[in-house]
Amino acid sequence: MSLSVACALLTLALAQTAKPAATTPTTGAAAQPRPAASSPAAPGATQSPATSSTPSELGAQQAAQPAADAEPRYPEFGLSLDAAAPAGVTLAFVYRPVSFVRLWVGPAWNYLAFGAEGGVGLAPFQGAVTPVLSVEAGRYRSANVKARFGIKSGTDANDPSVLLEDVAVTYGSVLLGIEMGSPRGFSFGLRVGLSRVWLKMGRTATFSADQNGQPTTLTLVDPTAGGVAPALKLGFTYWF
Amino acid sequence: MRRSLLAAAFVPLLASCGGPVLFGEVTIPELRVGLPGLQFVATAGAPPEFWCDPTSIGDPMCLARTFDYDFGDKVPLADDPNASLDLRLTAVTISLLPPAQQPGTVTDLALIDSVTLRLLDPAHAGDPMDVQIAHSVVIASYVRTEPAPTVIEVSGNANTNLGPYLLSGKLSIRAELTYQADSDAFVADVEGDYSLVLKYDYWSKIF
Numbered sequence: 001m002s003l004s005v006a007c008a009l010l011t012l013a014l015a016q017t018a019k020p021a022a023t024t025p026t027t028g029a030a031a032q033p034r035p036a037a038s039s040p041a042a043p044g045a046t047q048s049p050a051t052s053s054t055p056s057e058l059g060a061q062q063a064a065q066p067a068a069d070a071e072p073r074y075p076e077f078g079l080s081l082d083a084a085a086p087a088g089v090t091l092a093f094v095y096r097p098v099s100f101v102r103l104w105v106g107p108a109w110n111y112l113a114f115g116a117e118g119g120v121g122l123a124p125f126q127g128a129v130t131p132v133l134s135v136e137a138g139r140y141r142s143a144n145v146k147a148r149f150g151i152k153s154g155t156d157a158n159d160p161s162v163l164l165e166d167v168a169v170t171y172g173s174v175l176l177g178i179e180m181g182s183p184r185g186f187s188f189g190l191r192v193g194l195s196r197v198w199l200k201m202g203r204t205a206t207f208s209a210d211q212n213g214q215p216t217t218l219t220l221v222d223p224t225a226g227g228v229a230p231a232l233k234l235g236f237t238y239w240f
Numbered sequence: 241m242r243r244s245l246l247a248a249a250f251v252p253l254l255a256s257c258g259g260p261v262l263f264g265e266v267t268i269p270e271l272r273v274g275l276p277g278l279q280f281v282a283t284a285g286a287p288p289e290f291w292c293d294p295t296s297i298g299d300p301m302c303l304a305r306t307f308d309y310d311f312g313d314k315v316p317l318a319d320d321p322n323a324s325l326d327l328r329l330t331a332v333t334i335s336l337l338p339p340a341q342q343p344g345t346v347t348d349l350a351l352i353d354s355v356t357l358r359l360l361d362p363a364h365a366g367d368p369m370d371v372q373i374a375h376s377v378v379i380a381s382y383v384r385t386e387p388a389p390t391v392i393e394v395s396g397n398a399n400t401n402l403g404p405y406l407l408s409g410k411l412s413i414r415a416e417l418t419y420q421a422d423s424d425a426f427v428a429d430v431e432g433d434y435s436l437v438l439k440y441d442y443w444s445k446i447f
Binding site for chain 2: 146164194214216217218220221222223224225226227228229230
């Protein structure tokens with residue numbers, strides 16, 4: 001079911017890619033400003049200015065030329081839905097202050113708990129297929145991993161699973177990948193990279209043993225596990 | 241070929257960070273090893289092997305005890321070249337038990353002038369003790385400043401990494417207690433506070 005939805009969304013993103021250039025004004029005539037293309041003078045735009053325009057019209061066209069060379073405006077806001085490993089699922093509000101920068105923040109979920117993620121992405125140029133470099137970080141609320149996975153407490157007094165009763169996940173990722181689709185509408189993204197993950201355990205575990213007849217206790221306070229792992233992120237963005 | 245391409249793609253991302261690219265890590269900022277109810281022998285009648293210098297009993301008035309921790313079969317990463325362990329001793333606390341639980345007449349630790357903890361080099365484990373001491377590292381020391389303490393806190397030498405000793409499978413710590421005068425036997429709780437960072441470089445393991 002979820003695979004079908006993902007395939008449908010991917011198809012939609014590819015369909016956006018395949019649309020005529022007029023809807024993705026990034027190159028050639030498509031880069032002309034919309035008002036010029038839809039103005040009443042447009043029918044005459046294919047004729048030579050020397051034969052069809054008065055001097056005053058020529059002046060107006062020359063004045064409009066800088067606007068045509070200017071970078072086309074893209075929607076500033078978007079909504080994205082991403083699934084990533086090891087980060088989790090994020091629904092984010094995306095802001096594009098300039099065409100090559102995306103900032104996002106939103107709630108996240110990793111099966112254990114809810115949290116939040118924020119990030120910044122750089123897309124050096126806009127097109128149907130766009131490379132994207134992103135840096136992001138997130139943090140989840142503390143969760144009882146034992147309860148979530150139904151891990152039973154051991155009968156042994158030295159049960160280490162007590163450490164799993166309060167685990168908070170924090171991560172940061174550097175990802176590189178591509179976005180396919182329209183920078184004005186729907187796009188699909190695939191990125192790979194590295195994630196630094198920290199699992200902070202807020203419990204204290206005490207183990208006791210007998211070493212050569214001498215009782216010995218070992219107490220672990222606030223241990224943290226983690227590391228650097230490969231990361232994968234798939235997601236969709238709708239710009240509006 | 242595919243692995244090389246994968247490596248080439250990832251390495252630049254962390255090239256400036258140094259260290260392994262892909263690794264797992266366990267950090268324990270506070271690791272307490274407790275020896276509750278540890279018995280300290282009386283100076284009078286202590287066997288020669290209990291003296292810091294068995295050839296000169298009573299001068300100085302120093303008793304020593306070596307604690308051997310053999311982790312060879314307990315640390316699964318021992319001798320694994322992809323594992324690194326940073327273990328630092330923060331402090332050792334000797335807390336005298338209440339008089340009711342003492343075997344003798346000791347009510348405080350006023351007779352202890354100083355405490356020195358040495359880490360013995362396992363490479364010299366079979367050598368005479370004077371040779372072992374010559375190759376040891378002082379990891380904690382204490383000089384009494386209070387007149388009659390019941391708790392002694394020996395500050396650890398945070399510059400000494402005990403990790404390589406632990407990864408070699410054995411940790412031998414020699415405690416030397418210098419007395420002001422003859423002391424009766426006593427019982428105390430001894431606790432060592434450590435910090436630990438265990439890192440496993442699985443990037444090197446895979447590639």
